Amino acid sequence: MKLLTIIFFFLSPWLYAGPKVVTLKTRPKVSLSFLLDQPAQLRKGTLLLFVGGEGDGAFKYKNGKVALGQNFLARILPYLVEHGYAAVLLGIPSDLPSGYTDKFRTSTEHLNDIAMVVEYLKKRDLTPIHLVGTSRGALSATFAASALEPLYVKSLVLTGAVTGPLEGPLPARVQQGTLIVHPLEDPCPTAPYNEAAGLRKNFTS
Known part of the structure; x- marks a missing residue:
């Protein structure tokens, strides 16, 4: 039964x-919603998850029901919580x-939005915080890690990251330890595997 449940998490949208x-309210006249899930006992900190694309693959909320999106990070959220992490899916x-x-x-606007979410988590002792970005979400996670205090944001994880936007000086400004995971056959044309090794060299922390 447990195996079937885990398979279900990965293969289909999940109403939870x-x-x-x-x-x-993160900026004047601007609000940001995010999905927060956590285990009964926090053991490993909080994962702040940045999905790729335009960000609409995170979650939907309607009639009191949450529907997790099809993005990789959205699909594994229940698995992360089951293994002791609090998990946050950032909306738009x-x-x-x-x-x-x-x-x-x-942008500074995006950084301000993320900083407000981090502050919310800090006030509730949902620390340490680890930033996780997949595909284009890796750009958000890297930018935030480069600007936020390592005291609270402990590490950066990139999965199937876009490579082009991360070829500049931004990665070198990241002070936190960084883990890069890249699939051999990533179908996304902006995240080719053969450029992942070069991406790793851009991070000096």
């Missing part, structure tokens, strides 16, 4: 009543009806 949706701010762009992912 356990997590709660939190909405914060109210001033971006079309979702995230690469330009916004490295």
Whole structure:
């Protein structure tokens, strides 16, 4: 039964009543919602998850029900919580009806939104915090890690990261330990495996 449940987590969208949706006012006239789920006893800290694309693959909230999206990080959220982590799926701010762009992912507005979420987690002792980004979400996670205090943001994890946007000086500004995981056959044209090794060299921490 446990094996079947885990397979179900990975292969299909999952309606789940356990997590709660939190909405914060992060900037003037702008709000940001995120999904927070945590185990009964926090053992390993909190994972702040940044999905790829335009960010619409994280979750949907309707009629009191949460539907996890099809993005890799959204699908494994229940697995992460089961293994002792609190997990946060970042939504899209109210001033971006079309979702995230690469330009916004490295903006002061985006950083302010993320900092507000980190502050919310700190006040509730949901620390240490680890940033996890997949595909284009890796750009958000890297930018945030480069600017936020290592005292609270302990590490950075990138999975199937886009390589082009991370070829500049940004990775070198990251002080936290960084783990890069890249699939051999990533179908995303902006995240080719043959460029992953070069991406690793850009991170000096």
